[in-house]
Amino acid sequence: MSKKLNIGGVITEPGSTKHYKTGDWRTFRPYWDKTKCIQCMRCWQFCPDISIPQKDGKRQDTDFDFCKGCGICAKECPVKCIVMNKEKK
Template sequence: MSKTKIKTQTKWNIKGIENWGWKKHPLGATIPEAGNAADYKTGGWRSNRPIWDEEKCTNCLICWINCPDSSIRVKDEKWDSFDYDHCKGCGICANVCPTKAITMVEEGGEK
């Protein structure tokens, strides 16, 4: 059995990370698409869901960077929609939004 040496990056160059913007941030150890199968919808059990306020949004996309389920859709480099089939309602997007453009509401509440 041959041993394969795994190449690892031991030092990260994060100088100026606060100014990177959403495009430069790597996805890291995530599955780059919501869910891991088209039919495996995981959002049906959430008790809260995010609501987006277009007037408050600056399209910094910090929500997209931080969403653990890739449930924020981006189109033409702007926020587009939530993927409610895979959103679990964790609220991370609302917590990291600097302009409070995302709020969490009880499932079945405000549309």
């Protein structure tokens, strides 16, 4: 066997998925207009990748290391302060 693997496939490092950055899967990039945002936290609730951080009850800018650009936040935003733009690579 070429690889060293723990028996039973046990992963001993907790939270190791944080090393797997899915941000480069993105085709569309959410642009968040902080001035229009009403801090309703719908985007935070709906984001499937936990890529919208919040601090003291306030939405922070999107975590682009993990945001896959799915656009759910833009769709759910009641004041349309999130817009999906084509990713420039």
